[in-house]
Amino acid sequence: MSKDYSMLFDATTCIGCEACTVACKQRYEIPRGYFRTRMTRTETGSYPTARATNYKSACQHCADAACMQACPAGAISRVDGVAVVTDREKCIGCGYCVTACPFGAAHFDRPAGKADKCSFCYTIVPDAEPFCASVCPVGALTFGPSGEVLAKAQARVAQLTNQGVSGARLYGQNELGGLGVMSVLAGDPSLYGIPVDPQVPWGVRLWRYVFRPFGGIAALAVVAALWMNWTSGKGLRPADPTKEAK
Amino acid sequence: MVEESRTDFRISRRTFLKALGVTAGAGALGAAGLPVRFVSAAERPVQGTISVNTLCGICGPNCGIRAEVHDERVVALHGNPVDQVSRGKLCVKAYAAIKELYDPDRLKYPMKRTNPNKGPGHDPGWVKITWEEAIALTAQGLQKSIDEHGPQSVMFLSRKNPFLNRLARVIGTPNQLRHESTCYITYTSVYKAMVGWGNRTWHFDVDNAKYILAMGWDGPGKAKNTHSQGLVNALRDGAKLVVLDPRRTTTADMAAEWHPIKPGSDLAFALAMIHVIVTEELYDQEFVANYTTGIEQVAAMASGYTPEWAAELTDIPADAIRRIAREFAAAKPAMLVTHKRCAGGPNYANSTRLAQAQLILQCLVGVFDNYGGPVGPRGFPSVSFDATFPSPEFPPMYPERIDGWDKFPYVRHFSAADGHFPTMADGILNDRPYKVRAAIANKYNLFTFPHTLRAMEALKKLDFLAVIDLLPSELVQLADVVLPDSHWLEASAFNVRGFRSFTPQVGIRLPASKPLYDTRGAGGIWLAVAREMGFGEYFEGVSGGAWNNAQLKAWGTSWDELKDSPDGMFTIERPFTPATSFRTKSGKIELYATAFEEEGVDPLPTWKPKKEHPSNEYPFYFLISRPPMHKMSQSQNNELLDEIWPENTVEIHPNTAQSLGLRDGDLAKVTSRVGSIVLKTQVTTAIRPDCVCVMHGFGHWSEQLSVAYRKGANEGDLIPDQTVEEVIAAKDPGASANMCDFCVRVEKA
Numbered sequence: 001m002s003k004d005y006s007m008l009f010d011a012t013t014c015i016g017c018e019a020c021t022v023a024c025k026q027r028y029e030i031p032r033g034y035f036r037t038r039m040t041r042t043e044t045g046s047y048p049t050a051r052a053t054n055y056k057s058a059c060q061h062c063a064d065a066a067c068m069q070a071c072p073a074g075a076i077s078r079v080d081g082v083a084v085v086t087d088r089e090k091c092i093g094c095g096y097c098v099t100a101c102p103f104g105a106a107h108f109d110r111p112a113g114k115a116d117k118c119s120f121c122y123t124i125v126p127d128a129e130p131f132c133a134s135v136c137p138v139g140a141l142t143f144g145p146s147g148e149v150l151a152k153a154q155a156r157v158a159q160l161t162n163q164g165v166s167g168a169r170l171y172g173q174n175e176l177g178g179l180g181v182m183s184v185l186a187g188d189p190s191l192y193g194i195p196v197d198p199q200v201p202w203g204v205r206l207w208r209y210v211f212r213p214f215g216g217i218a219a220l221a222v223v224a225a226l227w228m229n230w231t232s233g234k235g236l237r238p239a240d241p242t243k244e245a246k
Numbered sequence: 247m248v249e250e251s252r253t254d255f256r257i258s259r260r261t262f263l264k265a266l267g268v269t270a271g272a273g274a275l276g277a278a279g280l281p282v283r284f285v286s287a288a289e290r291p292v293q294g295t296i297s298v299n300t301l302c303g304i305c306g307p308n309c310g311i312r313a314e315v316h317d318e319r320v321v322a323l324h325g326n327p328v329d330q331v332s333r334g335k336l337c338v339k340a341y342a343a344i345k346e347l348y349d350p351d352r353l354k355y356p357m358k359r360t361n362p363n364k365g366p367g368h369d370p371g372w373v374k375i376t377w378e379e380a381i382a383l384t385a386q387g388l389q390k391s392i393d394e395h396g397p398q399s400v401m402f403l404s405r406k407n408p409f410l411n412r413l414a415r416v417i418g419t420p421n422q423l424r425h426e427s428t429c430y431i432t433y434t435s436v437y438k439a440m441v442g443w444g445n446r447t448w449h450f451d452v453d454n455a456k457y458i459l460a461m462g463w464d465g466p467g468k469a470k471n472t473h474s475q476g477l478v479n480a481l482r483d484g485a486k487l488v489v490l491d492p493r494r495t496t497t498a499d500m501a502a503e504w505h506p507i508k509p510g511s512d513l514a515f516a517l518a519m520i521h522v523i524v525t526e527e528l529y530d531q532e533f534v535a536n537y538t539t540g541i542e543q544v545a546a547m548a549s550g551y552t553p554e555w556a557a558e559l560t561d562i563p564a565d566a567i568r569r570i571a572r573e574f575a576a577a578k579p580a581m582l583v584t585h586k587r588c589a590g591g592p593n594y595a596n597s598t599r600l601a602q603a604q605l606i607l608q609c610l611v612g613v614f615d616n617y618g619g620p621v622g623p624r625g626f627p628s629v630s631f632d633a634t635f636p637s638p639e640f641p642p643m644y645p646e647r648i649d650g651w652d653k654f655p656y657v658r659h660f661s662a663a664d665g666h667f668p669t670m671a672d673g674i675l676n677d678r679p680y681k682v683r684a685a686i687a688n689k690y691n692l693f694t695f696p697h698t699l700r701a702m703e704a705l706k707k708l709d710f711l712a713v714i715d716l717l718p719s720e721l722v723q724l725a726d727v728v729l730p731d732s733h734w735l736e737a738s739a740f741n742v743r744g745f746r747s748f749t750p751q752v753g754i755r756l757p758a759s760k761p762l763y764d765t766r767g768a769g770g771i772w773l774a775v776a777r778e779m780g781f782g783e784y785f786e787g788v789s790g791g792a793w794n795n796a797q798l799k800a801w802g803t804s805w806d807e808l809k810d811s812p813d814g815m816f817t818i819e820r821p822f823t824p825a826t827s828f829r830t831k832s833g834k835i836e837l838y839a840t841a842f843e844e845e846g847v848d849p850l851p852t853w854k855p856k857k858e859h860p861s862n863e864y865p866f867y868f869l870i871s872r873p874p875m876h877k878m879s880q881s882q883n884n885e886l887l888d889e890i891w892p893e894n895t896v897e898i899h900p901n902t903a904q905s906l907g908l909r910d911g912d913l914a915k916v917t918s919r920v921g922s923i924v925l926k927t928q929v930t931t932a933i934r935p936d937c938v939c940v941m942h943g944f945g946h947w948s949e950q951l952s953v954a955y956r957k958g959a960n961e962g963d964l965i966p967d968q969t970v971e972e973v974i975a976a977k978d979p980g981a982s983a984n985m986c987d988f989c990v991r992v993e994k995a
Contacts, residue, residue, distance in 0.1 A: 015478070
């Protein structure tokens with residue numbers, strides 16, 4: 001059954017307190033050092049005109065999801081037509097999803113030997129809000145039917161523009177076919193440390209559309225997979241537990 | 247790390263090769279976007295039933311909470327939507343508090359020390375004892391000191407509590423000290439003198455403000471729940487936010503304008519604003535005429551304080567000061583948002599004056615006790631503890647205090663339960679004016695004290711120290727007897743709503759968890775000690791339950807009614823009307839503070855510079871702040887919060903760091919005239935080049951705090967403490983502790 005929901009992150013009202021991070025870690029008992037969601041702080045410019053932004057770094061639930069296409073084990077599926085979900089029982093721990101994600105939002109759970117990421121709280125939505133959105137004290141994270149969320153986001157962008165925030169924009173309406181988590185930004189995505197034009201890596205597309213459908217040509221697939229692995233081994237590192245999100 | 251990575255990589259590849267053929271089809275199905283509903287065992291969130299009404303116990307507002315419980319275990323906390331303060335949400339510290347409740351490092355039973363040597367590196371040699379023994383040892387410890395040195399030799403370090411207050415009076419000691427002196431005493435003093443109200447600078451309605459000026463205020467950066475909600479609501483509605491702060495705080499990042507003001511010069515900015523608003527006659531004449539006195543004196547005082555004069559002192563151009571003053575006066579309502587340790591807190595020698603200038607500005611724009619400005623609490627009539635529990639006459643109280651509080655202008659009239667932390671060490675170490683040899687400390691840590699090492703020496707000098715606390719803090723390490731406190735999630739209480747409450751409302755705290763260990767609440771401990779000391783006749787009929795009910799009944803409810811109410815709140819629905827008279831002699835807000843004049847101190851906030859300035863030896867201003875997810879020095883052992891913000895750093899401007907040869911992550915030694923600390927450098931564009939900043943709460947040396955142990959450094963080691971003479975000489979009616987009024991040098995460690 002396809003359901004209809006999305007989440008909105010309003011970076012212009014986020015205070016970077018990490019209540020969302022704490023809620024997620026508690027609810028899913030995420031091991032120490034790993035995060036399904038985390039605030040990242042990006043400082044740009046120089047004193048005294050420099051500024052810092054907060055971004056909720058987590059799976060964006062892309063319509064065109066690179067991780068799903070990269071996964072050789074069929075462990076990543078779409079639930080409700082929205083949420084991109086990793087089945088840790090099917091996951092073989094190859095880490096290709098971690099490498100493929102244009103947002104760096106999947107991580108490798110080293111103790112479990114599995115890939116892991118935000119699941120959009122698909123076992124409780126849309127009857128309840130995702131845990132992160134439910135705890136946000138300032139309403140920077142909201143959840144609801146996609147149409148309503150989009151209308152709210154557009155209204156907020158218009159409001160910011162009226163208030164003189166020239167770079168105000170909506171991020172995620174069209175990126176990668178539309179993101180399950182849209183963001184209201186006060187400026188260029190690069191100010192938030194996110195890609196201006198996120199893409200599914202072409203290696204992943206090649207694998208998805210050319211090699212994988214012809215399962216018989218296993219040797220080629222293996223070669224392609226090994227090559228991908230070689231080009232992007234960095235994704236296999238666990239999330240850096242010491243990463244400061246100040 | 248790299249080795250480990252490679253091993254896993256090889257395993258993964260083998261698994262991958264094996265899985266390739268059989269799973270490709272399933273993968274394609276998922277990828278094609280066909281709905282697949284599955285629940286993997288790993289994807290089962292921890293959930294329970296929202297079933298207990300309680301109140302947060304972390305900071306002042308005591309936000310209303312609804313606890314989610316599963317199988318007797320607290321699994322999540324939610325804001326209580328009926329509560330005017332929490333408004334259905336909580337802050338990160340509250341959400342994470344469950345981890346603290348279940349912290350295996352918690353104090354689990356009363357203990358006594360066996361090793362007489364105290365301090366870092368000395369194992370106290372804890373021995374488990376019963377509560378009966380612990381209370382008996384505590385009573386004996388106090389009694390021995392009374393017998394040998396007199397009743398004044400007993401000291402209590404605690405937040406206000408009527409049971410403790412009575413215990414101190416029965417003993418006859420004037421020495422109750424609390425943290426107000428290092429936190430917000432300047433604001434308390436100004437509010438009492440000018441408005442006649444208590445310390446209420448954090449009670450406000452920023453939601454409805456159209457223009458918000460923050461001088462060092464950083465509610466969002468400290469994740470203050472109701473204040474952050476209010477600020478964001480105001481910004482969504484198009485309010486303009488202007489921030490003056492030597493650091494680009496979270497609030498500054500959200501602001502339309504950030505002005506990196508020179509530390510300790512905010513008073514000059516405020517005086518220039520008063521100058522512009524008064525000379526250009528931009529003030530709310532009706533409000534000023536009806537509700538205030540002293541505008542003529544204020545006008546005369548401000549005549550020389552031009553924006554050009556202030557520009558030099560503040561590093562902010564005169565044009566900007568003039569424009570901001572005009573905007574502030576034109577916008578309705580405009581608010582000067584304050585809390586505790588912002589620029590008007592007890593940070594600088596001129597902070598009391600700034601607090602007064604801020605209140606004058608607020609009155610000049612006609613927004614006081616009204617929407618979009620400071621709002622006095624709409625509470626319940628206070629109930630007298632003494633009338634509820636009459637007692638025999640008390641013995642005479644020793645007149646002089648160990649902290650000199652009785653000699654400080656104006657604040658000496660405050661209650662006996664106030665007191666001054668920064669002068670405690672000097673008094674005890676020099677036995678001036680007398681010996682203090684026994685103390686009970688209730689939930690304060692050593693890091694609360696300026697010049698922490700000296701405070702430690704003073705507390706080590708005591709013959710007896712009992713400490714009530716939840717975790718084995720540094721002060722616990724100095725204790726002779728440890729009295730383990732219950733966690734607030736295990737406790738019962740009530741709290742009258744403040745911070746942003748337009749109508750009287752009281753909330754109940756019910757235990758979300760059964761007691762996990764052999765602990766007691768502080769109230770019961772004060773009672774037990776008093777009775778053990780033979781003061782039973784002064785406490786006849788006194789109990790937590792009886793006192794709670796006496797108050798609740800007077801307000802039209804009861805414990806049982808509140809306990810059984812579905813939302814844990816008792817609210818009197820009453821329309822909000824702004825106050826029209828105030829508790830001063832004139833019944834008006836006294837811009838010219840006659841209460842200060844009577845004490846022989848300046849009744850107006852005339853310009854006075856901060857005390858210490860950069861020198862060759864100490865070239866940098868020192869700033870202190872806090873991370874959003876930590877509560878002072880209490881939360882660093884919380885694994886969840888440690889994971890997000892494990893240690894503090896010294897924040898340095900890139901140019902300054904370069905000139906000092908410091909790179910991000912390098913160990914730096916920061917030295918003030920009283921001490922040094924070593925911690926990591928953090929290079930940031932978010933600070934003035936002539937300032938450095940360190941977050942408070944880190945540097946724990948208690949080995950029993952297994953998570954927080956040895957992370958970062960305690961900035962309190964750098965803060966100079968004070969002598970009684972010094973505070974008297976300052977003629978400051980807010981007795982500022984000068985927590986940031988000193989300079990430091992920084993070098994590579």
